[in-house]
Amino acid sequence: MKKEKVILIGAGLCGLYTAYLLQKKGIEVLLLEANTRIGGRIKTITGTTGVTMEMGATWFGNQHRHLLEVLNILELPYFRQHTQGISLFETMSFVPPQKFEISDSEEPSFRIKGGTAKLIEKLISEIGMQHIKTQTKITAIKEDNNQLIVIDAAGNSYSADKVISTIPPNLLVNSVVFEPNLPDAFIQLAKKTHTWMGESIKFSVEYTTPFWRQNHYSGTLFSQASIIQEMYDHSTADNSGFALKGFLNGGTAVLSLEERKEKVIAQLTTFFGLEANDYVAYYENVWREEPLTFQPYEQLVLAHQNNGHSLFKNPLQNGKLYVSGAETATQNPGYMDGAIFAAKTIAAQF
Ligand SMILES: Cc1cc2nc3c(=O)[nH]c(=O)nc-3n(C[C@H](O)[C@H](O)[C@H](O)COP(=O)(O)OP(=O)(O)OC[C@H]3O[C@@H](n4cnc5c(N)ncnc54)[C@H](O)[C@@H]3O)c2cc1C
Incomplete structure (x- = not known):
């Protein structure tokens, strides 16, 4: 019997984990990724001091049981987010921030030791790089009898019995041409499906010492008044590298990197002193400027809108095309846990 050939589009967490599960079932897979980099919205960078910093996905909790299960299977250790010390909450720029402490009894959030990219690296080594092709941007998918022909930006074509796309739905329907066209109800839904964190700006500031800890601060900060909206201590699990990391106000996307940097350092100096x-x-990473993640919406779309919608359950193109990815998951959609759940859901159908 001829073996079924499956093409996966997108080598983010969902594409990689789906490939891993399908291979375990003895199915031949080819993963096509547009970027030079593998990982999608998981992007760990390493500073000159050796500290690893997450420009994309970072935290998870005990409720993310699909992700926790995968970390256990792949033997990837994780650790608790540092929150001890004084945390700050700024409501107005002309009033000093409120000080509070996060209790140890609060539900913890975790980070992967060595960075979230460890999960990506482990999956790549399990799948084998020979099954992953980077710099392959898919621009069209055509139905040809009982096959699908996938065409990339360079004009190369690949045929498959089944195709699984993990491109975020709004980006998929705005960047890939389908023949025959996808059902209108699906296109309209995809255009109104929020891509989690697609609008966010992540920043990190690398330090040689955790001076905020030495001054009894946790590094946690929430602000409704300054450029940094949310920030946490981002030191490594073994306390060998130090950084503060968080999210900037999305409106500052109109500023230059230099302007944002100046405002961030000024805010840190105000709150934590001159050592900052x-x-x-x-x-920093301005995700709305990442064309392989974010595509502006035609109309206002709310956070998580249409994530996990029931229309994503049904394969298209006569059962040959599956639309997957974190946003299609019915459990914890948009999150890493959702990406894993979506992979498990699709793989179970093979
Ligand atoms: C700033 C930020 C912070 C986050 N924080 C957290 C967090 O703390 N906890 C958490 O659980 N989740 C977090 N997330 C969400 C998490 O990153 C996602 O849930 C998860 O990584 C999605 O994986 P995915 O494979 O579904 O999609 P993606 O990672 O988006 O993968 C899609 C892949 O498709 C590729 N692609 C796109 N177009 C094409 C094309 N035409 N042809 C070929 N390939 C293409 C892309 O390059 C990408 O590699 C965060 C995301 C961001 C951006």
């Missing part, structure tokens, strides 16, 4: 000026480096 002694940083090693400032890093």
